[in-house]
Amino acid sequence: MSVEVGIVGLPNVGKSTLFNALTAAKAEAQNYPFCTIEPNVGAVPVPDDRLTTLAKLIKSEKIIPAMVQVVDIAGLVRGASTGEGLGNKFLSHIREVDAILHVVRCFTLADVVHVDGGVDPLRDIDTIETELMLADLGSLEGMLERTRKQAKGDKELLPKIALMEKCLEALQAGKPVRGLSFDDDQRKVVKTFGLITAKKVLYVANVDESDVSGTGPLATKVRERAASEGSGVVPVCSKLEAELNELAPDERKEMLESLGMKEPALSTLAREAYRLLGLQSYYTAGPKEIRAWTIPIGCTAPQAAGVIHSDFEKGFIRAEVYKVDDLVEHRTEAAIRAAGKLRVEGKTYVFQDADVAHFLFNV
Numbered sequence: 001m002s003v004e005v006g007i008v009g010l011p012n013v014g015k016s017t018l019f020n021a022l023t024a025a026k027a028e029a030q031n032y033p034f035c036t037i038e039p040n041v042g043a044v045p046v047p048d049d050r051l052t053t054l055a056k057l058i059k060s061e062k063i064i065p066a067m068v069q070v071v072d073i074a075g076l077v078r079g080a081s082t083g084e085g086l087g088n089k090f091l092s093h094i095r096e097v098d099a100i101l102h103v104v105r106c107f108t109l110a111d112v113v114h115v116d117g118g119v120d121p122l123r124d125i126d127t128i129e130t131e132l133m134l135a136d137l138g139s140l141e142g143m144l145e146r147t148r149k150q151a152k153g154d155k156e157l158l159p160k161i162a163l164m165e166k167c168l169e170a171l172q173a174g175k176p177v178r179g180l181s182f183d184d185d186q187r188k189v190v191k192t193f194g195l196i197t198a199k200k201v202l203y204v205a206n207v208d209e210s211d212v213s214g215t216g217p218l219a220t221k222v223r224e225r226a227a228s229e230g231s232g233v234v235p236v237c238s239k240l241e242a243e244l245n246e247l248a249p250d251e252r253k254e255m256l257e258s259l260g261m262k263e264p265a266l267s268t269l270a271r272e273a274y275r276l277l278g279l280q281s282y283y284t285a286g287p288k289e290i291r292a293w294t295i296p297i298g299c300t301a302p303q304a305a306g307v308i309h310s311d312f313e314k315g316f317i318r319a320e321v322y323k324v325d326d327l328v329e330h331r332t333e334a335a336i337r338a339a340g341k342l343r344v345e346g347k348t349y350v351f352q353d354a355d356v357a358h359f360l361f362n363v
Helices: 015-023 050-055 086-094 121-151 154-174 184-191 217-229 238-245 249-258 265-276 301-308 310-314 324-330 333-338
Strands: 003-006 039-047 063-064 068-071 101-106 199-205 232-236 280-284 289-297 316-323 344-345 357-359
Touching: 003 015, 003 086, 003 310, 015 039, 015 068, 015 101, 015 154, 015 238, 015 265, 039 265, 050 280, 050 324, 068 265, 086 121, 086 357, 101 121, 101 217, 101 265, 121 154, 121 217, 154 249, 199 217, 232 265, 238 249, 249 301, 265 280, 289 301, 301 310, 301 316, 301 357, 310 316, 310 357, 316 324, 324 357
Parallel strands: 003 068, 003 101, 063 289, 101 199, 199 232, 280 357
Antiparallel strands: 039 068, 280 289, 316 344, 316 357
C-alpha cells in the first residue's frame, strides 16, 4: 500500500532541509519565505533490521524495504486559509496526504529569519493549527450545505450529515477533528470529507546541534503540547542530519558516536511516521527479492496478499507463514518446516508484524 506524509510548518523552520535529509534529495533550501512553491516528493525507506537479518540467511538478488512517500509542502503563514501567501494552493496539497509531519522551529540561529520576528514554538503551532481549522471550516460548511439539499430526496444521507455537523461543531470550538471519537465505519465516512485536521500529526522539533536529544526549553514546550493532544514528537537537527547523509558510513558512525547517538534521528522519524499510521511490515523472501510489505495492523491474510497484487486477494487459498526469529533459530526454511514452525493459515488469519509469508492462490 502507498503511504504518504506531508511536511508542513511556517516558512524558514527547516522543512526543505528536513526533506533533503530524509530523501537525500536536493530540494531548494534557502533563507527566504516561500522558497518551496510546488511540493517536492521523495521516497524514504523505513529502517528495518529484520530485512538485514533475512538477507544474511536467504540469498537474494534484491532487498526492498518498506517506503514512505514524503511531500515537502510550502510554508504556510497566518491567513493561508483565505489565500494569503498562496495558501489555498498549499492547503490543497495537504489534503491529499495520509498524515502530517509538522516541523516546529526550536533553534535560535540569528541569521535565519523568522516570519513572526522571533522563535516561539507554541505560537507557531497555533498559527498552523488555526489556519488548518479555518480551511476545514470553509470546506465543510460548503459540503454540509450541498449535502443537506441532496438529503431532501435521499434520507440515507442523514447519518453523513450528522457526522459533518459533529466535525463542524468541533472546528467552531477551535478543536481539530482528529481529537473526536468515531467508530470504524464513521471514520471511513469522515475520511471522504478530506479534512486536514482529521489527519494524524507527528511534531518534528527542529533543534540546535547543541540539543540533539530535544531536552532544551523550546523542544520541551513542543513535547508538552504533543502530550496534551495525544500526538507524537521527534527531535531532529535537520542541518546535522543533512550533514550526516553526506558522510561515508564509517565517518557517519564516528560522528554519531561523538554526539552520543545510536542512529540518525531520521531513522526514528521514519519509524514513528509508520507507527503513527498504525502500520506494520510482513515479508516475502526468495532468490529474486526479499521485500517488506506495508499493511495496516489487523490486516487479514487475503488483504495482506492483496497488497502484492489484487489477484492474490481474489484467489487466496492459504498462506504459509513463519517468523523472522524462526529463521534465525533454524537457519533455513526447510529446517523451519521440519521443526513444525511453518504454519498454514487461512482467510481469517490476522497478519502479525515480522511474519514471513508464501501465498497460494488461484484465479
